[in-house]
Amino acid sequence: MIELSNWGEMFLNKDLIEIMKYAYEHHVSLFADNGVNLNNVTKEVLRALVRYKFKRIKCSIDGASQETYSIYRVNGNFQQVIENIKTLNAFKTEYKSRYPLLKWQFIAFGHNEHEITQARKLAKELGMTFYLKLSWEDLYTESFSPVKDTDLIKKETGLSVANRIEFKEKFGEDYAKCCVGLWTDPQINYDGRVLGCSVNYWDDYGNAFKDGLKKCMNNEKINYAREMLMGRRQSKKDIPCTQCKIYTKMEENKTWLKGKDIREGVARNRVSILIDKSVLGFPLTDRLVRLALAMRRRLRRRYFIESVKRLFPKDLHE
Numbered sequence: 001m002i003e004l005s006n007w008g009e010m011f012l013n014k015d016l017i018e019i020m021k022y023a024y025e026h027h028v029s030l031f032a033d034n035g036v037n038l039n040n041v042t043k044e045v046l047r048a049l050v051r052y053k054f055k056r057i058k059c060s061i062d063g064a065s066q067e068t069y070s071i072y073r074v075n076g077n078f079q080q081v082i083e084n085i086k087t088l089n090a091f092k093t094e095y096k097s098r099y100p101l102l103k104w105q106f107i108a109f110g111h112n113e114h115e116i117t118q119a120r121k122l123a124k125e126l127g128m129t130f131y132l133k134l135s136w137e138d139l140y141t142e143s144f145s146p147v148k149d150t151d152l153i154k155k156e157t158g159l160s161v162a163n164r165i166e167f168k169e170k171f172g173e174d175y176a177k178c179c180v181g182l183w184t185d186p187q188i189n190y191d192g193r194v195l196g197c198s199v200n201y202w203d204d205y206g207n208a209f210k211d212g213l214k215k216c217m218n219n220e221k222i223n224y225a226r227e228m229l230m231g232r233r234q235s236k237k238d239i240p241c242t243q244c245k246i247y248t249k250m251e252e253n254k255t256w257l258k259g260k261d262i263r264e265g266v267a268r269n270r271v272s273i274l275i276d277k278s279v280l281g282f283p284l285t286d287r288l289v290r291l292a293l294a295m296r297r298r299l300r301r302r303y304f305i306e307s308v309k310r311l312f313p314k315d316l317h318e
């Protein structure tokens with residue numbers, strides 16, 4: 001499983017069609033869960049996304065109108081993005097494919113919160129799931145356009161929280177567990193620099209193209225960073241995490257990563273990806289599988305009730 005998006009727009013890569021074709025032929029699932037802005041993409045690339053069963057795309061659309069959208073996505077063209085999604089959907093119909101699954105990511109800000117309902121509705125019309133994301137606030141610089149109507153955000157996120165601090169207080173963990181990337185899905189920059197997580201861009205753990213990915217994933221520097229994140233070593237100047245606000249907060253609150261956080265990010269094997277692409281990728285088979293699973297759940301429930309009844313006969317209750 002490979003995530004293609006990080007610091008930069010993956011649709012600017014001229015080799016993208018070849019990359020998707022290669023991944024498809026080698027049963028590798030591709031994702032763009034870090035987000036794409038979908039402003040500049042050709043019809044050929046949109047067709048290839050469907051043809052080569054690109055698994056999932058998160059579209060970063062923080063508004064439901066050009067005016068609002070372009071405040072954060074500077075120079076972005078809202079209508080163009082919507083048109084590209086429609087073209088993609090037309091290809092999905094033509095190829096009878098569910099993939100790529102599309103998610104509308106809307107980062108909640110003060111300047112766009114009034115358009116959440118409208119965006120949610122539009123996402124539904126476009127066959128996309130909707131995800132209201134809490135902003136990073138002051139992670140890189142100072143907070144940009146903080147939310148104003150906190151009650152609305154609490155309701156719309158469905159989490160009863162309006163920012164990441166409240167999330168941590170309520171659930172006792174970070175809103176996004178980016179640090180786990182150092183173990184499970186290391187980010188590699190376009191030039192081969194192993195960045196480790198999706199937050200870091202200022203330093204690296206070697207170069208995957210020059211040194212080899214395996215070496216970069218097991219060198220002294222990355223192992224030290226992992227130990228730091230688990231609270232087993234002191235921070236050190238030459239480790240990227242030392243400059244990161246996420247690490248500073250972890251250090252302050254002594255909320256280190258635990259083994260269970262790391263185990264959650266286990267990848268799927270190629271056989272299941274092959275089945276996914278060749279069988280479950282079609283809307284009809286997907287529906288049949290869901291139906292079979294629902295029936296199995298119902299049968300299990302019935303079996304469970306029957307077993308309870310046998311164990312505790314009615315007269316015993318009475």
Ligand code: SF4
Binds near residue numbers: 179196241247
């Ligand atoms: S502390 Fe920051 S830089 Fe280090 S792994 Fe976590 S998010 Fe990345």
